[in-house]
């Protein structure tokens with residue numbers, strides 16, 4: 497698994513030229529439905545934040561295994577984005593067929609070339625992440641998120657919803673992504689050290705706001721999948737509506753804090769859990785130092801464009817899950833009860 501948390505996967509030639517969507521279709525797009533399972537669905541949640549902010553198109557994210565049971569309402573000028581590493585997940589394929597049945601265009605983000613989802617979609621963008629050698633996905637997620645950024649910027653350009661300045665800054669940031677990823681991966685030894693302290697915990701809460709909540713979802717899944725720790729991702733503001741009663745002395749809370757504009761509120765949520773005895777680990781960017789006053793320890797990442805933080809802050813959390821699993825003697829490459837793709 498560890499080998500797949502690598503810096504260079506985002507360099508591998510993802511491009512949009514082959515997509516058949518016309519500029520007219522992009523301009524007239526009324527709503528985007530992102531449908532996927534597991535980590536791919538979590539990548540979709542990142543996509544929702546980034547697309548809505550940059551393109552001002554409403555985006556819904558659906559769990560593929562539920563999509564067809566809620567009799568989804570799709571309009572002809574909607575776009576369905578299907579995400580699947582394997583391209584063979586049964587529920588995701590069924591969702592794709594439902595969208596096509598309703599006459600909606602389907603754009604797939606897939607890793608495995610020629611897979612069923614790639615073949616049945618109107619358009620496919622391959623993530624070129626290479627073979628996923630471990631069961632729990634890591635680079636699959638990172639590359640899916642990168643493709644969603646490209647879609648967001650491309651659509652924003654066509655729709656004229658970003659200023660030239662914001663667009664240029666975003667493009668530059670994407671060019672720098674592999675280098676900055678390598679920089680972030682220097683937290684490796686630190687995460688190993690921190691994991692030792694928390695290896696015996698049985699429950700964890702991962703909190704964040706906005707894009708940080710999206711990453712909390714994926715971070716929580718990684719902990720569950722490979723280290724079998726019961727963990728919940730919570731929108732930081734939602735925690736106090738009931739779930740805070742589960743926080744007791746020593747409960748691990750990971751606070752993701754990379755959105756400077758939301759920091760004050762996240763700091764106040766951390767104070768609330770600290771007051772109930774939680775141990776708080778924060779993953780923060782260098783512009784969010786106020787978290788230091790309330791957390792027990794902070795892992796800092798370089799300041800980056802706020803749109804793309806998900807690509808960076810997920811890395812320490814993937815490493816954290818990995819090292820906790822190793823400490824607990826779990827087989828990280830073949831976690832119990834998991835299959836690489838769920839085809840039934």
Ligand code: F1P
Pocket residue numbers: 533534535536579580581582583584585588631632633834835836837838
């Ligand atoms: C979706 C997924 C993975 C997860 C597990 C089961 O797969 O939920 O995210 O790690 O392996 O399947 P896919 O549709 O992206 O191939």
